[in-house]
Amino acid sequence: xxxxxxxxxxxxxxxxxxxxxxxxxxxxxxxxxxxxxxxxxxxxxxxxxxxxxxxxxxxxxxxxxxxxxxxxxxxxxxxxxxxxxxxxxxxxxxxxxxxxxxxxxxxxxxxxxxxxxxxxxxxxxxxxxxxxxxxxxxxxxxxxxxxxxxxxxxxxxxxxxxxxxxxxxxxxxxxxxxxxxxxxxxxxxxxxxxxxxxxxxxxxxxxxxxxxxxxxxxxxxxxxxxxxxxxxxxxxxxxxxxxxxxxxxxxxxxxxxxxxxxxxxxxxxxxxxxxxxxxxxxxxxxxxxxxxxxxxxxxxxxxxxxxxxxxxxxxxxxxxxxxxxxxxxxxxxxxxxxxxxxxxxxxxxxxxxxxxxxxxxxxxxxxxxxxxxxxxxxxxxxxxxxxxxxxxxxxxxxxxxxxxxxxxxxxxxxxxxxxxxxxxxxxxxxxxxxxxxxxxxxxxxxxxxxxxxxxxxxxxxxxxxxxxxxxxxxxxxxxxxxxxxxxxxxxxxxxxxxxxxxxxxxxxxxxxxxxxxxxxxxxxxxxxxxxxxxxxxxxxxxxxxxxxxxxxxxxxxxxxxxxxxxxxxxxxxxxxxxxxxxxxxxxxxxxxxxxxxxxxxxxxxxxxxxxxxxxxxxxxxxxxxxxxxxxxxxxxxxxxxx
Amino acid sequence: xxxxxxxxxxxxxxxxxxxxxxxxxxxxxxxxxxxxxxxxxxxxxxxxxxxxxxxxxxxxxxxxxxxxxxxxxxxxxxxxxxxxxxxxxxxxxxxxxxxxxxxxxxxxxxxxxxxxxxxxxxxxxxxxxxxxxxxxxxxxxxxxxxxxxxxxxxxxxxxxxxxxxxxxxxxxxxxxxxxxxxxxxxxxxxxxxxxxxxxxxxxxxxxxxxxxxxxxxxxxxxxxxxxxxxxxxxxxxxxxxxxxxxxxxxxxxxxxxxxxxxxxxxxxxxxxxxxxxxxxxxxxxxxxxxxxxxxxxxxxxxxxxxxxxxxxxxxxxxxxxxxxxxx
Numbered sequence: 019x020x021x022x023x024x025x026x027x028x029x030x031x032x033x034x035x036x037x038x039x040x041x042x043x044x045x046x047x048x049x050x051x052x053x054x055x056x057x058x059x060x061x062x063x064x065x066x067x068x069x070x071x072x073x074x075x076x077x078x079x080x081x082x083x084x085x086x087x088x089x090x091x092x093x094x095x096x097x098x099x100x101x102x103x104x105x106x107x108x109x110x111x112x113x114x115x116x117x118x119x120x121x122x123x124x125x126x127x128x129x130x131x132x133x134x135x136x137x138x139x140x141x142x143x144x145x146x147x148x149x150x151x152x153x154x155x156x157x158x159x160x161x162x163x164x165x166x167x168x169x170x171x172x173x174x175x176x177x178x179x180x181x182x183x184x185x186x187x188x189x190x191x192x193x194x195x196x197x198x199x200x201x202x203x204x205x206x207x208x209x210x211x212x213x214x215x216x217x218x219x220x221x222x223x224x225x226x227x228x229x230x231x232x233x234x235x236x237x238x239x240x241x242x243x244x245x246x247x248x249x250x251x252x253x254x255x256x257x258x259x260x261x262x263x264x265x266x267x268x269x270x271x272x273x274x275x276x277x278x279x280x281x282x283x284x285x286x287x288x289x290x291x292x293x294x295x296x297x298x299x300x301x302x303x304x305x306x307x308x309x310x311x312x313x314x315x316x317x318x319x320x321x322x323x324x325x326x327x328x329x330x331x332x333x334x335x336x337x338x339x340x341x342x343x344x345x346x347x348x349x350x351x352x353x354x355x356x357x358x359x360x361x362x363x364x365x366x367x368x369x370x371x372x373x374x375x376x377x378x379x380x381x382x383x384x385x386x387x388x389x390x391x392x393x394x395x396x397x398x399x400x401x402x403x404x405x406x407x408x409x410x411x412x413x414x415x416x417x418x419x420x421x422x423x424x425x426x427x428x429x430x431x432x433x434x435x436x437x438x439x440x441x442x443x444x445x446x447x448x449x450x451x452x453x454x455x456x457x458x459x460x461x462x463x464x465x466x467x468x469x470x471x472x473x474x475x476x477x478x479x480x481x482x483x484x485x486x487x488x489x490x491x492x493x494x495x496x497x498x499x500x501x502x503x504x505x506x507x508x509x510x511x512x513x514x515x516x517x518x519x520x521x522x523x524x525x526x527x528x529x530x531x532x533x534x535x536x537x538x539x540x541x542x543x544x545x546x547x548x549x550x551x552x553x554x555x556x557x558x559x560x561x562x563x564x565x566x567x568x569x570x571x572x573x574x575x576x577x578x579x580x581x582x583x584x585x586x587x588x589x590x591x592x593x594x595x596x597x598x599x600x601x602x603x604x605x606x607x608x609x610x611x612x613x614x615x616x617x618x619x620x621x622x623x624x625x626x627x628x629x630x631x632x633x634x635x636x637x638x639x640x641x642x643x644x645x646x647x648x649x650x651x652x653x654x655x656x657x658x659x660x
Numbered sequence: 661x662x663x664x665x666x667x668x669x670x671x672x673x674x675x676x677x678x679x680x681x682x683x684x685x686x687x688x689x690x691x692x693x694x695x696x697x698x699x700x701x702x703x704x705x706x707x708x709x710x711x712x713x714x715x716x717x718x719x720x721x722x723x724x725x726x727x728x729x730x731x732x733x734x735x736x737x738x739x740x741x742x743x744x745x746x747x748x749x750x751x752x753x754x755x756x757x758x759x760x761x762x763x764x765x766x767x768x769x770x771x772x773x774x775x776x777x778x779x780x781x782x783x784x785x786x787x788x789x790x791x792x793x794x795x796x797x798x799x800x801x802x803x804x805x806x807x808x809x810x811x812x813x814x815x816x817x818x819x820x821x822x823x824x825x826x827x828x829x830x831x832x833x834x835x836x837x838x839x840x841x842x843x844x845x846x847x848x849x850x851x852x853x854x855x856x857x858x859x860x861x862x863x864x865x866x867x868x869x870x871x872x873x874x875x876x877x878x879x880x881x882x883x884x885x886x887x888x889x890x891x892x893x894x895x896x897x898x899x900x901x902x903x904x905x906x907x908x909x910x911x912x913x914x915x916x917x918x919x920x921x922x923x924x925x926x927x928x929x930x931x932x933x934x935x936x937x938x939x940x941x942x943x944x945x946x947x948x949x950x951x952x953x954x955x956x957x958x959x960x961x962x963x964x965x966x967x968x969x970x971x972x973x974x975x976x977x978x979x980x981x982x983x984x985x986x987x
Contacts, residue, residue, distance in 0.1 A: 052852040160818045162820065166830060167825055167830045170791070170817065170825060171829065171830055177829065178824050241824070241827060241848035241849065242848055242849045255922070255923055256804065257848060257849070259846065259847040261850065263925040264924060264925045275851075
């Protein structure tokens with residue numbers, strides 16, 4: 019009990035408050051996270067592009083300065099046609115002065131330098147110790163890319179990187195400028211001047227790019243070939259496209275195509291090296307149309323955001339726990355006195371109205387509740403006291419009522435046979451009153467030696483007034499009947515007396531008969547009452563004719579005429595109130611006259627006492643559990659003169 | 661009918677079941693015409709899987725390459741078996757080296773021309789007035805015949821081993837091997853739908869390429885050895901095509917041993933294309949037969965282009981040396 023009470027409020031509070039708090043927190047957290055993330059990504063993108071551009075520009079600056087050398091030499095060759103000594107000196111000098119140039123040559127078309135020499139290409143390059151070395155290019159160079167492509171395109175070209183076997187013996191890229199014999203009538207190629215750069219320094223520049231732990235830069239050529247990459251297996255071996263083919267990654271191929279097309283971009287992809295999600299920023303070199311890519315590891319760059327997230331989530335969790343404890347504490351302050359109050363209430367429920375109230379210091383609803391409970395206790399005490407008084411009063415009234423009832427019933431003759439000395443008739447009557455003091459009455463008395471008065475009536479209403487009214491009626495009947503009046507006169511007078519002083523408009527229905535035991539004649543008046551039955555000696559059942567009188571006590575000047583029947587040996591008069599025929603069963607069906615008549619037809623020849631007891635039994639078994647609403651009264655008189 | 665008689669003799673010589681106890685394993689050497697790339701994967705797999713050994717052949721494979729010409733090794737006896745292009749084999753025979761083709765392994769020519777659609781070339785006629793890159797003589801026969809066939813007016817440029825001249829637009833049309841340069845072009849970022857291809861095979865100029873060659877003496881002295889060698893080679897190729905990843909592992913390892921830069925994707929592409937070139941389109945396995953039509957097409961073209969003086973005798977040049985059941 020204590021636990022569930024506690025859990026009830028604490029649990030509900032926790033559930034609803036924590037759920038809402040969590041929801042609010044989640045919304046705020048998500049928004050903050052997205053906002054900071056997007057802000058950070060935008061910043062990263064900007065700085066990534068800046069970095070890529072800056073690095074590209076650094077490389078371009080060098081490459082563009084390298085381009086100047088063969089361009090100048092080409093111009094010199096075309097304009098001044100210097101002797102071999104002169105241009106070889108020029109090449110040598112250029113190399114010395116250009117730290118970024120690895121080697122340079124002037125390569126002529128076959129037989130063009132001299133009709134005795136097929137291939138002429140004096141090559142100067144930097145040796146191991148930085149000294150300028152010299153060699154004639156020993157191979158058939160005119161089908162080499164660095165010679166053939168500018169020749170066929172008629173324009174200066176940067177070559178794809180290649181390992182120069184035989185002359186430079188390093189990984190290099192060559193800028194080649196075709197020059198022409200301006201003396202010939204048509205534009206005739208004379209040769210190609212070149213400058214080589216060692217790719218080592220390019221690789222150094224790009225490899226110097228370090229983004230976090232795993233970020234890196236890489237460089238791909240116009241064909242997508244890797245020139246630099248932290249995975250050295252790729253260098254000069256794989257292209258970004260072969261890599262994409264190996265991975266079955268169509269998107270990587272598309273990115274590669276954009277790169278070699280000279281586009282600039284910022285894309286999200288999985289890093290080739292670590293397999294983790296990265297951003298790739300790419301930017302072309304304007305000089306040789308290669309493309310620089312820089313990989314930014316997302317995880318590392320987002321580390322701040324992730325750390326912030328962890329902290330925020332941690333704070334959220336701490337707050338969550340704090341709120342949980344707070345709620346537990348608050349609900350505790352509520353539930354503790356409540357539990358105490360509950361105990362008191364239970365105590366009070368068992369009837370201990372002097373249970374000690376717990377002390378509640380707070381001034382909140384719990385205090386009000388305690389106060390109310392206290393009030394309730396006091397009120398209960400008062401109420402119980404009042405109730406006790408009231409019950410006592412009620413009991414007194416009821417006992418008085420019981421007395422009234424007893425008195426009323428006492429008025430009715432209850433001793434049977436009533437006239438034990440007589441055997442010329444048998445008479446039995448009984449009343450079964452309903453709960454309250456009711457208003458049925460019956461009576462029989464001799465006016466003289468021969469005439470017996472028989473009355474049976476039913477007063478409207480219930481309770482003491484009805485009982486009084488009935489008593490009055492009975493008294494009036496007795497009084498009038500003994501004045502030697504006819505039945506009609508007796509009833510007229512009784513009616514007159516009752517109606518005269520009847521402020522509460524009560525009335526009584528009545529059968530009044532004067533039975534001559536000598537002759538068997540019965541003068542009678544029926545005032546608004548159910549007509550009685552006569553069961554003849556042979557068992558025939560007759561309903562006595564009505565005398566069409568109204569109930570007594572309504573109209574002062576109402577007239578009543580009497581009727582007369584004659585009873586013979588063995589005939590029986592049967593009077594009853596509607597308590598018999600209107601008795602109800604649990605389905606609210608009435609006992610009805612039909613049932614009564616059937617009983618009278620079947621058992622009409624029983625002894626009068628047995629018959630009435632039998633009818634009572636039948637009514638009871640019919641009514642079953644339904645409460646009795648009205649008094650049930652019956653009177654039977656069998657005439658037996660012989 | 662002398663041809664028929666000789667053919668009958670050859671068939672008799674090569675017939676008869678081959679059984680050789682492993683103890684009497686014959687030591688022989690094979691030199692493919694180039695480096696140990698996927699183009700020759702079947703021989704290496706046959707060696708690794710013991711297909712030669714179980715037929716009584718103790719095989720050593722010598723790596724071919726620019727410094728080791730398989731034709732020279734075969735002619736000088738440094739290798740008993742060599743792979744050669746059919747055109748090269750016919751040229752050797754014409755130059756009085758008594759080589760014999762014992763199995764024409766590749767049935768389709770892999771040589772092709774490739775152009776960028778952006779250069780406006782869709783059909784052969786579109787090549788008029790364009791520059792075409794051609795390799796050295798033996799690779800020029802088919803393109804030259806192609807130019808003749810379509811009566812094209814083109815400028816031919818000597819093409820080196822790189823495709824950069826083509827990629828940069830120095831030539832409009834490039835020579836390419838389907839299993840090699842074409843893939844290099846794709847891996848330089850050009851999409852197949854941006855390229856137009858001309859397979860000589862589709863233009864009535866099919867010059868079947870790799871075949872297995874021996875000197876006449878080798879065949880005459882030990883026809884069973886030749887037969888066993890061809891059967892083991894075919895088994896090796898079938899195994900290689902059925903187990904591509906295992907095969908590429910071996911190819912990559914061999915190339916690494918030779919310090920030759922290579923990529924897996926390229927070797928895989930090459931192996932897949934070899935399968936296309938060796939297995940008939942109609943299904944079925946390697947037939948190893950040199951059809952007279954193919955022989956004649958190549959030989960007469962060589963003669964037309966002045967690369968040989970006379971057409972070798974077909975029945976002397978090709979000696980069938982295999983059983984269909986690849987015992």
